[in-house]
Amino acid sequence: MSATFFAGHDGLLCDLDGVVYAGGGAIAGAVETLSTLQERGVPVGFVTNNASRAPESVAEHLRTLGVPAQAGQVFGSAPAGVDLLEETLGRRTGRVLVVGSAYLRAVVEERGYEVVASAAQRPDAVIQGFDPGLGWADLAEAAYAVRAGATWVATNLDTSIPRAEGIAPGNGALVEAVGRATGTAPVAAGKPEPRLFRTAAEALGLARPLVVGDRLDTDIRGGNAAGFDTVLVLTGIDTRETAAAAPGPDRPTWVRAHLPALLAGGAEGSADPRRG
Template sequence: MRLPDIDGVLCDLDGVVYSGAEAVPGAVEGLGRLRAHGVPVAFVTNNASRPPQAVTEHLRALGVRAEAEDVFGSAPAAVDLLDEAVRPGDAVLVVGSGYLRDLVAAAGYRPVNTADERPAAVIQGFDLDTGWRHLAEASYAIARGAVWVATNLDRSIPRAEGTAPGNGSLVAAVTAATGAVPRAAGKPEPLLFRTAAEACGMHRPLVVGDRLDTDVRGGNAAGFTTALVLTGVDDRARARAADDADRPDHVVPDLTALAEALSRA
């Protein structure tokens, strides 16, 4: 793994750069070293709870240089999926953050809160305040025929306190109630990686993440080189046991070790 072999890094955030509000050890230093070597870095995240500007402010507070255009999230990709099944002006039940709701409105749909308003679709993304009533309303609407789109299916999310349920776990609760399965927009679908690479002018990016089932699988599916960092969900044992779709090209302890490995001739 050498710098001439790649022309940029597409980096996950939760569990790689930060856990909750805190920086992951080695992350800020590693990103700084990559940029010192002239390696462009962009961030590809399944977390749909915050707009790119809020993510950028978080990164800057940690000491990471970033711009809003460096952040590529699953929320806009999920709203794009609505275009294939819902007409402008249709009601869409939003289970997720205010940011996701704003995106739905900006796309020309009418955000609603309950199944009583007969939404044509349900869009579900991670939000810390999602509760039983939100999941119940989604279930009612889906059972009545609403199209269902999820921003992502991550079963867990790294937090400073430990590992917590992610959007995929909340989606699973609705699946258990309805028997339905949503169409998902985020990783491991390769589109988000390809969109980020094209926007950043990268042709041979290295995809870096802490999850085999989203970051590595999606990077492999996109045809890019992949690296697993051991600061989040998965470990070396799982990487060794993974099937071809989920097996990373490289395994490194953290982003500082990644930067060191890339800089070796």
């Protein structure tokens, strides 16, 4: 392992979209890098804002690509969103309109809430997470419920997601549509909130993990806020130029071209003048 990156670090917390894969396919070198790290005994966790898939589904996808992964290594924004929902409501009872995936609905139901299908059923809360099948009618129901006074929680606020074909709208873009219609904003879980990183680190027994991601406003900001060193890789959303211009909270400890550069050591310059 590269001494440049892993001296003083006891594991890796890695984003997925734009770091390990884009769409359904692996990014060049990512599978081999993650396999090598785990063969060397480095604990690896996957921290994702994708609220549409269960941890086992994510782990299965990773295994299909060739990455050794188990559900216990995957930490997503759907459970984080439901944690925030529970905190905001102050109870595990009530009606919740779920604007998102079947997995998000299942997590809400597992916590004891009654899932409803429309604003006409007078939900106490709306929870909104990404699902590629969402349409105008789903967003309209969310807007009706929020306008009627329902508590509004978003699993995450990523405005875009990298796909094999290019950059596509993310959950944050859909949340913004509801916000424009209602004149309000949700409380949000997931990255860049530091809790998701700390939860992952605690679950894996890590005190000083290295956080790797492709987005300054989620991965890097959240890793920094959690008190961890961060690496921006240039295989997704942000660039060397945006990193150099980023404000302090969004400024990565290092910038590297891709995940394999973690093993190579010194392929790219740092965005932080304190680090080489």
